[in-house]
Amino acid sequence: MTDGADDRLPTRVQTPRLLLRCWQHDEASILGDLVEGNVEHLRPWMPWIKFEPQTVTERVALIETWTRQCEEGGDVVFGTFFDGIxxxxxxxxxxxxxxxxxxGYWIAxxxxxxGFAxxxxxxxxxxxxxxxxxxRVEVHTDEANEASxxxxxxxxxxxxxxxEKEPTAVAESGRSVIWTMAQADWC
Incomplete structure (x- = not known):
């Protein structure tokens, strides 16, 4: 994954209105309620929604996988919290x-x-x-997902x-737009 501590991804980021921090295994029910309350909102664009609903045990295992990936220097998945919610x-x-x-991002x-995203x-x-x-930083959006x-x-x-790619969510066009930002261009 990575070679040193300075190339590890952070586990917490504060914005003016939001706290982004790694999900904790004891928040599986919170994450589950959030996802389940937004299934129809997420279904058009999020391929992973086809695995819903998950049990609390499955969601704990998912969070533990994310934790392990982060600890090994890989990806980091954050919960997005506004006023503690x-x-x-x-x-x-x-x-x-x-x-x-x-x-990657999704908002309830x-x-x-x-403006949260x-x-x-x-x-x-x-x-x-x-x-x-x-x-370089990239954001990938489906060509049909104008909001994203x-x-x-x-x-x-x-x-x-x-x-061009095979659609993996119900509203995807099969055309993934790759947005890029070079470090030299970021103010």
């Missing part, structure tokens, strides 16, 4: 190759259109560029390319 989840992922991180339906993506971009060896694409566009990410 979980309103979504996000992450920094090492799935796009050396020198780069990919940001009753908290959308308040933009705030998260801005903070995680700044955080990513503070990690040794990271020179608005986030990197608003932050000045470059619409780098479109990749």
């Amino acid at each position: 979980a309103i979504g989840s996000c992450g920094l992922h090492r799935r796009v190759g050396a020198g780069a991180l990919d940001i 339906d009753d908290h959308t259109r308040r 933009t705030e998260i993506t801005s903070a995680l971009t700044t955080t990513a560029f503070g990690v040794a060896g990271i020179e 694409a608005g986030v990197p566009a608003k932050l000045g990410f470059h619409r780098d390319r479109v990749i």
